[in-house]
Amino acid sequence: MDWCRYRFRSVWQLAAPPDAVFAVLERGEDYPQWWPQVREVLPVDENTGTARFRSLLPYDLWVTVEARHRDPVAHVLEVSLRGDLKGWARWTLTPRGTGTHALYEQEVEVTSPLMRRLAVPGRPVFRANHALMMRAGRRGLAARLRRV
Helix, strand or coil, X not given: CCCCEEEEEEEXXXXXXXXXXXXXXXXXXXXXXXXXXXXXXXXXXXXXXXEEECCCCCCCEEEEEEEEEEECCCCEEEEEEEECEEEEEEEEEEEECCEEXXXXXXXXXXXXXXXXXXXXXXXXXXXXXXXHXXXXXXXXXXXXXXHC
16 A cells, blocks of 8 residues: 555535536636635646645645636536646536535545654554545635635
């Protein structure tokens, strides 16, 4: 097992149609307005930006995010990540009743030297930290969708 590799999967049920959810999720520069752990997003160009994340652990992760796939009809957004994390993340949205079933998938390798040194003892803490970040993201997105 490579202790520096992670696969995450989160499912969110949202009370808004997929088009509305997609419209919020595709605006990466707005994430800090509704997702507390996304501290900063700096656009580089039309398809690329840098982002700073920080959850409960007193440690910032910096990544360059680049759009890989954007399909507003199929409601799929996928980005590549490089920096403290290397890999990809993808949102897949499907209608569920009057709302949306949002699937978030991420496969990354930690490249940050500190996190690599702490890979074995820190793994449960890193996974819990990610789970807390995702829970806050779901709450923030749901609140944002209620305001839109």
